Amino acid sequence: MRAESWHIERCGIDYCARMTLTADEDDERRLSQDEALHHAAGLAVFRPDQLNRGDRRFLADATQVFLEMIRCGPQAVVAALDKGIGLGDQADVAATFAAIDAGAAGAAKLARLRRLMAQPGMVWLVDRVATGGLFAPCPAPDCARIYTASR
Incomplete structure (x- = not known):
């Protein structure tokens, strides 16, 4: 090689x-x-000092959407399990998110992203998404609510 x-x-x-x-x-x-x-x-x-107001707004919005996908846990994994074995009600779905330890996995990914985003000139973005709680994973019952709403 x-x-x-x-x-x-x-x-x-x-x-x-x-x-x-x-x-x-x-x-x-x-x-x-x-x-x-x-x-x-x-x-x-990439030059953060050259971002205009519109660029910053777009970057913040896109980052929020991306972090929300991670926060809500592995929705596709739970959907596959639901399709394969049937998970029943929302409590079963929440138990599944808890059993696969979605919160810990999400917390690790979000912490890593936060470290990667903490670059010179990007403190404004990290602070903005941190203020919204976007670096914290959703608890299993919230992940389950999101999943069951899209069933």
Whole structure:
């Protein structure tokens, strides 16, 4: 596998070298940014200081939707169980969310996302979603209510 990885990387280097022969300054900048991201080092493309009010609102709304999906537990897993074995009433569904430890798994994912989001210039976003309680998983009965409402 190592030789294959080296060959693929070498092809990428050769390709980039050929591209720079015909690239203008903007193309070269984009190419270097792409390579920096590819290698997880160097230039950063995201600049939080350049977000306008609309960008910030969109980012906050999208983050809220994403975090809500995690907070409400593995709805698709419970749906598959319900379809396969039938879970009965809302209490059975809540017991299922508790049995698969959805709260602990959600808490771990939300904590990791919070750490990843805590980048320079992004404190406003972390504070905004934290104020709404979005870094806390829903308890099993709430996850069950969400599921049974969509049945």
